[in-house]
Amino acid sequence: MSRNIHNAGMASKQNKRMFNEEEWSEDQCRTYLSIIRWPDGFCCPHCQATKVWPLKSGRLTCSKCRKQVSVTAGTPLQDTRLPLRTVLLAARHSFASPVGLSAVQLQKAVGLPRYQSAMNLLSRFRSCMAFPDDRMQGRVAVATGPIRTAGSGPSGVPVLAAIATSRQGPHYLFRRILNTDAERLKQNFRTYVQQGAVVLTDAADHWAWLDAESAYRHRPAADQDPLLKRCNNLLGALRDWLQNVHGGAVRTDHLQCYLDEFAFRAEYAEDPELAYTELVRRLIGPRPNRTFLV
Numbered sequence: 385m386s387r388n389i390h391n392a393g394m395a396s397k398q399n400k401r402m403f404n405e406e407e408w409s410e411d412q413c414r415t416y417l418s419i420i421r422w423p424d425g426f427c428c429p430h431c432q433a434t435k436v437w438p439l440k441s442g443r444l445t446c447s448k449c450r451k452q453v454s455v456t457a458g459t460p461l462q463d464t465r466l467p468l469r470t471v472l473l474a475a476r477h478s479f480a481s482p483v484g485l486s487a488v489q490l491q492k493a494v495g496l497p498r499y500q501s502a503m504n505l506l507s508r509f510r511s512c513m514a515f516p517d518d519r520m521q522g523r524v525a526v527a528t529g530p531i532r533t534a535g536s537g538p539s540g541v542p543v544l545a546a547i548a549t550s551r552q553g554p555h556y557l558f559r560r561i562l563n564t565d566a567e568r569l570k571q572n573f574r575t576y577v578q579q580g581a582v583v584l585t586d587a588a589d590h591w592a593w594l595d596a597e598s599a600y601r602h603r604p605a606a607d608q609d610p611l612l613k614r615c616n617n618l619l620g621a622l623r624d625w626l627q628n629v630h631g632g633a634v635r636t637d638h639l640q641c642y643l644d645e646f647a648f649r650a651e652y653a654e655d656p657e658l659a660y661t662e663l664v665r666r667l668i669g670p671r672p673n674r675t676f677l678v
């Protein structure tokens with residue numbers, strides 16, 4: 385990810401695309417989101433009817449149950465008071481640079497009158513950036529390290545970082561953990577690392593339990609392996625990102641959402657257009673049911 389941070393060419397390409405979208409009307413934005421939400425045509429979330437009447441307000445009335453439906457109902461964008469055009473522009477700006485924007489930068493970029501609106505919008509974005517259901521598989525490099533948060537003190541809070549390589553390409557995971565005790569790490573592995581994975585770690589004592597785990601093939605002291613080096617480099621890039629983009633102001637209880645964003649950006653670092661499309665698809669999909677394993 386770090387090598388992309390100063391990729392001005394990519395940012396410039398993004399900005400050209402953004403210029404065209406700034407001319408979209410609110411109706412065009414609503415239609416765009418409707419097509420993503422209901423690619424096979426409208427389906428009422430209450431009664432599954434497929435016929436609908438559009439209202440002047442932009443909402444829809446179901447022809448069968450007569451309930452009014454908005455394109456954002458039941459999605460992470462539900463109840464947003466911001467124009468959909470602003471939301472889409474904000475999502476676009478958010479990927480104009482590989483590192484994203486702070487709330488202050490976003491407020492300025494899309495002309496929001498209130499800082500809190502920019503903060504809320506970025507929170508909605510982050511709420512659907514986690515990869516909840518898939519597990520790391522193949523070769524998996526794992527590292528832990530302290531991350532400073534607002535109020536954490538100089539020792540920081542421990543974070544587990546992992547990169548997996550498989551036929552599907554690299555996959556990233558960052559989890560805030562309470563500590564690096566064996567039981568805590570085992571619990572996270574059972575949740576996030578598929579059985580049979582080849583696990584690369586350094587020689588730290590807190591990985592010793594992996595040698596006795598038949599579910600994984602442990603490769604200790606793999607410090608010189610490029611995948612583990614990359615994993616450690618990403619922990620460094622994460623520290624820089626939290627400090628430089630977010631001013632070191634992220635609180636411990638919000639850290640996981642920022643880790644999700646960092647992993648999402650790493651996942652799509654090579655293709656910001658795909659990152660934007662994927663974020664919009666998630667923003668207009670079902671609301672994620674997040675549980676935090678710490």
Ligand SMILES: [Zn+2]
Binds near residue numbers: 428450451
């Ligand atoms: Zn209905």
